[in-house]
Amino acid sequence: MLNHNIDLKPALLDRFAAIVGDRFAVRSPVDIEPYVNEPRGLYGGSTPLVLRPGTVDEVSRIMKLATETRTAIVPQSGNTGLVGGQMPDKSGHQLVLSLQRLDRIRGVDVGSNTITAEAGVILQNVQEAADAADRFFPLSLASQGTCRIGGNLSSNAGGTGVLAYGNARELCLGVEVVMPNGDVFDDLRKLKKDNTGYDLKDLFVGGEGTLGVITAAVMKLFPKPRGNEVAWVGLESPEKALQFFNLALDRAGGGLTAFELIPHIILDFTVRHIPDSAAPLATACPWYVLMQVSSGRSAEDARGLIEEILADGLERGLILDAALAGNLAQAATLWRLRETMPDSQKAEGTSIKHDISVPVASVPEFIERASKAVEHVVPGARIVGFGHMGDGNLHFNISQPLGADGHAFLKRYDDVNKAVHDVVRALSGSISAEHGIGTLKRDELAATAPPVAIDLMRRVKQIFDPLGIMNPGKVL
Numbered sequence: 001m002l003n004h005n006i007d008l009k010p011a012l013l014d015r016f017a018a019i020v021g022d023r024f025a026v027r028s029p030v031d032i033e034p035y036v037n038e039p040r041g042l043y044g045g046s047t048p049l050v051l052r053p054g055t056v057d058e059v060s061r062i063m064k065l066a067t068e069t070r071t072a073i074v075p076q077s078g079n080t081g082l083v084g085g086q087m088p089d090k091s092g093h094q095l096v097l098s099l100q101r102l103d104r105i106r107g108v109d110v111g112s113n114t115i116t117a118e119a120g121v122i123l124q125n126v127q128e129a130a131d132a133a134d135r136f137f138p139l140s141l142a143s144q145g146t147c148r149i150g151g152n153l154s155s156n157a158g159g160t161g162v163l164a165y166g167n168a169r170e171l172c173l174g175v176e177v178v179m180p181n182g183d184v185f186d187d188l189r190k191l192k193k194d195n196t197g198y199d200l201k202d203l204f205v206g207g208e209g210t211l212g213v214i215t216a217a218v219m220k221l222f223p224k225p226r227g228n229e230v231a232w233v234g235l236e237s238p239e240k241a242l243q244f245f246n247l248a249l250d251r252a253g254g255g256l257t258a259f260e261l262i263p264h265i266i267l268d269f270t271v272r273h274i275p276d277s278a279a280p281l282a283t284a285c286p287w288y289v290l291m292q293v294s295s296g297r298s299a300e301d302a303r304g305l306i307e308e309i310l311a312d313g314l315e316r317g318l319i320l321d322a323a324l325a326g327n328l329a330q331a332a333t334l335w336r337l338r339e340t341m342p343d344s345q346k347a348e349g350t351s352i353k354h355d356i357s358v359p360v361a362s363v364p365e366f367i368e369r370a371s372k373a374v375e376h377v378v379p380g381a382r383i384v385g386f387g388h389m390g391d392g393n394l395h396f397n398i399s400q401p402l403g404a405d406g407h408a409f410l411k412r413y414d415d416v417n418k419a420v421h422d423v424v425r426a427l428s429g430s431i432s433a434e435h436g437i438g439t440l441k442r443d444e445l446a447a448t449a450p451p452v453a454i455d456l457m458r459r460v461k462q463i464f465d466p467l468g469i470m471n472p473g474k475v476l
Contacts, residue, residue, distance in 0.1 A: 038081060047096045063178050083432075108135070123152060153169075185212065233319050260291070356430065357434075378412050384397040432445075446476065
């Protein structure tokens with residue numbers, strides 16, 4: 001296994017730099033800074049060198065040299081991850097491999113409904129390329145203007161479209177991966193059915209760069225919806241939201257493309273701290289749902305369907321009020337409220353965040369039990385649980401009590417974390433729904449996952465990366 005204290009001498013750094021050329025070998029501490037700090041500021045690292053290859057061959061040569069010299073490599077795409085999976089440690093003995101220059105869309109195949117994109121392509125650019133071909137790529141994240149496909153796949157990103165289209169793993173048909181020894185695993189196939197042995201791509205998707213470096217992928221495209229209707233709905237409780245979700249799903253089926261659960265507290269934060277934000281309803285409600293109904297037939301069909309769902313919800317007493325977007329600009333405004341909510345929480349002080357999932361039917365019970373558990377640990381803590389109710393994934397964030405000392409609150413991180421995750425496990429849920437494990441949840445995964453599962457994962461890691469040079473210290 002890797003000696004994590006290996007000395008990266010100048011002569012060795014020069015050998016790595018020669019592969020990409022001096023222009024793309026980042027050595028200046030000032031220029032390195034953006035690569036060793038992540039969005040939440042929890043896992044700042046250190047590296048003497050950031051490598052920015054522009055071809056798969058260069059990635060292969062880097063990995064061959066890394067294997068030869070037992071040098072640790074940390075793959076990084078858009079550096080938007082929230083669990084530290086893309087960060088080098090603080091030892092200064094790990095090199096960052098930035099994939100940002102692998103940014104070509106290799107092809108859009110309308111007949112096969114696929115797009116082949118390199119790992120450094122920005123997610124929004126994939127969406128736009130699909131749109132230009134009259135197709136739709138449904139992976140959608142708040143960070144889509146900066147996150148990149150390689151990171152989306154390595155973390156098995158979710159987002160707001162999982163309800164109808166699935167997460168990144170379900171959207172991926174094939175991958176190209178550079179293995180730790182430099183071999184290139186070319187599996188860029190467009191097949192929707194293939195039973196020839198183990199599905200190896202699924203080991204790399206969600207693998208967080210611990211088994212190999214994803215350099216390109218074939219992703220599914222879909223017919224572009226001809227109608228998208230968005231509504232902001234006020235409700236009394238998560239129980240009512242669950243009932244309304246089942247009503248909407250019964251009526252719309254696959255046409256229900258988003259169903260986001262939002263408590264009033266985070267709407268209040270957003271209106272207070274995000275410029276040009278306003279509450280969509282005249283009267284405040286305890287809870288809200290942001291829902292979207294899509295139609296492949298027409299805008300009129302989508303409009304009629306969502307109006308029918310809202311009318312039925314009102315008649316049954318499931319919803320209190322609703323605002324239906326009248327045009328694309330109004331729909332974008334409603335989605336902007338949702339997308340800026342995480343930023344609004346920062347202005348309220350420190351927070352302890354969770355990315356969990358439970359069975360959809362258990363969402364109301366989880367919110368009730370986890371809220372009580374947190375209140376027991378930190379009286380006065382503000383519960384800010386919101387997210388993708390349609391697939392059971394909530395961002396159950398806890399803001400510090402009003403007037404509390406932020407540093408003192410963060411010292412209760414482990415206690416709060418345990419309280420929330422104990423409820424998750426009691427409901428047969430997951431402690432990581434879409435952000436990955438990285439460094440943040442590594443120890444808890446090892447302590448709480450079934451021993452057989454951990455043993456199998458370690459065996460896989462040993463087979464694929466016997467020297468332990470791929471993103472060491474992450475996941476396992």
